[in-house]
Amino acid sequence: MATATIPITFSKNPGATLAPDSYTDVDYSEKLRLWEEVKADIRFPDYMRGCYECGICVAACPSARFYDFSPRKIAQAAAREDVELIYEQMNDDVWQCSQCFSCDRCPRQNSPGGLITILREVAVKNGLASSREALEGYGRVVYKIMTTGTQVSPDMLQPDAFPDWGPDVRDVSENLDLWRRAVPPETLHTTSTSWEVSQETLIELYLIWYYSDVMDMIEEVDEGLHMIILDVMEEALEDAGYEL
Ligand code: SF4
Ligand code: SF4
Incomplete structure (x- = not known):
């Protein structure tokens, strides 16, 4: 009678769920x-x-x-x-x-x-590749928030980066002026920022981002964006009298 061979796989991690085809190239x-x-x-x-x-x-x-x-x-x-x-x-x-x-x-x-x-x-x-891919569509959002201290405005929609938002997002982004005239709320009338941030607050935000590891994180996912934001930030901080 033939004896069945039972394959035994050892894992370095005893609690591991074996995923043999997944990221085997990473140690x-x-x-x-x-x-x-x-x-x-x-x-x-x-x-x-x-x-x-x-x-x-x-x-x-x-x-x-x-x-x-x-x-x-x-x-x-x-x-x-x-x-x-x-x-x-x-x-x-x-x-x-x-x-x-x-x-x-x-x-x-x-x-x-x-x-x-x-x-x-x-x-x-x-700098995992997945994080670069996931954040690719947010470059303009990150730039806006980190240079003005305030949040996104409607003209920053990037339909190619968000296919899961459905077909309407392309129509909205391409005809934004029309939508803005059609929709009455005051906040939708601006494309630059959603509200004013005082210079004092902005400098405080820059200092937090500059001296924490936030800038390092941005550099890992997008070196170009990191350079642009750093330029804006350093100039504003130096103008405000900070020695960097
Ligand atoms: S399954 Fe979710 S909700 Fe339940 S204990 Fe775990 S983390 Fe909490
Ligand atoms: S409930 Fe919200 S925060 Fe929690 S896992 Fe789902 S999406 Fe994320």
């Missing part, structure tokens, strides 16, 4: 290094306390309705310290989250959305 030690960076974040113990795998976060999550995405799987992978799966999620999944924090109703008092924030930041700081 386990590199994936572990990124996971250690996530865990070292000061917010991590508040965002991740274990997981009941109850799925309440999925039921509350708007992104889970539209994408192949589950905050439960991400929380579960973190609770099990599944380094391989976490690396995969850091590349493929975390950018589907809309950061609404509806998942904060977790009975275990986790914040899957907060955990995803950390995973994204680590992905950006380490």
